[in-house]
Amino acid sequence: MGESPVLVELWSDLGCPWCYVGKHRLQEAIARRPDSERFELRVRCFELNPDAPREPETIASAFIRSHGGDASVVLDAEKRIQALADGEGLPFSLDRLNANTFDFHRVVRYADSQGLGVEFFSAVQDAFFAGELNPFEAGALVGAAQRVGLDADRVREVLDGEEFGVDVRADRAEGSSLGITGVPFVVFDRRFAAPGAQSIEVYEQVLAEVASRATAEAAGGAS
Amino acid sequence: VTAPAENAPAVRAALQVLALEPDGWCDPVTGACHVSEPANTSDVANAEPVSSS
Numbered sequence: 001m002g003e004s005p006v007l008v009e010l011w012s013d014l015g016c017p018w019c020y021v022g023k024h025r026l027q028e029a030i031a032r033r034p035d036s037e038r039f040e041l042r043v044r045c046f047e048l049n050p051d052a053p054r055e056p057e058t059i060a061s062a063f064i065r066s067h068g069g070d071a072s073v074v075l076d077a078e079k080r081i082q083a084l085a086d087g088e089g090l091p092f093s094l095d096r097l098n099a100n101t102f103d104f105h106r107v108v109r110y111a112d113s114q115g116l117g118v119e120f121f122s123a124v125q126d127a128f129f130a131g132e133l134n135p136f137e138a139g140a141l142v143g144a145a146q147r148v149g150l151d152a153d154r155v156r157e158v159l160d161g162e163e164f165g166v167d168v169r170a171d172r173a174e175g176s177s178l179g180i181t182g183v184p185f186v187v188f189d190r191r192f193a194a195p196g197a198q199s200i201e202v203y204e205q206v207l208a209e210v211a212s213r214a215t216a217e218a219a220g221g222a223s
Numbered sequence: 224v225t226a227p228a229e230n231a232p233a234v235r236a237a238l239q240v241l242a243l244e245p246d247g248w249c250d251p252v253t254g255a256c257h258v259s260e261p262a263n264t265s266d267v268a269n270a271e272p273v274s275s276s
Contacts, residue, residue: 018247018256048254067255080258081247175251179240182248193238196245196259206241 003038004218006211011046011175011185012121014101017081017092020129022184022197023122024090029203035211042112043121045105045171046183056097056136085129093131102168104135109164109171111150119148189214 010026012019030039049066059078060071078094085092104124111120123144127133133140138159145155158164175185182195186203188210194202249256 013249016249016256018245018249021247022245046251048249048251074256077256077258084246178238180251181240182245183251184248185251187238190238193240194243194245195240196243196248198243198245202243 003035003211004214006039006189006207006214008039008041008189008207009044009187010041011044011171011180011187012183013046013048014104014121014125014128014135015096015098016048016183017078017085017129018197019184020092020125021081021085021088021090022186023125024088025197025200026184026186026203029200029207032200032204033207033211038211039207041118043108043117044175045108045168046175046180046185047101047105047168047172048183050100050102050172052098052100054100054136056099056134059094059096059098062098091126091130093129095131096128097134097136099136101135102165103138103159104141105168105171106162106164107141107145107155107158109167110155110158111145111148113164114150116148116150120145120150123148 008026008030010019010023012023027041030036030041033039052062057065059074063071063074075094082092082094108117108121111117124133124135124141127144128135133144135141135144138156141159142152142155146152178185178187178193180195184197185193185195186198186206187193188206191210191213192206194206198206244259247256247258
């Protein structure tokens, strides 16, 4: 008999570097478990800046526009994250662009409806942070979607219209209602939530705790 | 009439947000991203919600 399933929901945004690092750590923590197949990872949308312009700009420009002052603060932080990511084998380009991610998230919601939400999100996120893909170009999103098995024409249709916008906003509203204090925000089986990017070891401990409780609950319910 | 959104407080009440110091995070309100200082290591064992019943 298989173990009871455990839902792991990851609220994140595309431009968020800690979401990139955190997602890889979370996936590694799940992969290390002998019962990894019982965990269902789902990406949930959380636009960090819904009012961000649609026209891409550099990270430095985005920082100055939204916070003012000197961009060296954000660039220093980027270099620290880059060093950390490099140590974990994750390509991390400092030349990424920044723009509104609403349309990207709409395709994520479409991909999720096809059972490919994690695959699409990961494909775009990985290529974006590696400096290999501009996710603010519709053609790039269509190509990434096609590579993970989504229908290219359907993705173009989504991008050309307004579909899944309600779902994107609902994801963000739900995340806020759950008390998001830091993004990424991982919710484990609706029992525990871990804010920000945690270490693989911390994620492992939370997975073990939640798996144990889910198993005990299932056994209690079956008796 | 009970709106679906009214379920959110109940879910939130059941959800335990662990008091864990992350390596870094982006602020859900301002959108700004932060790096924790190296000394701020996290240990789930020290996060009370996990060990409480």
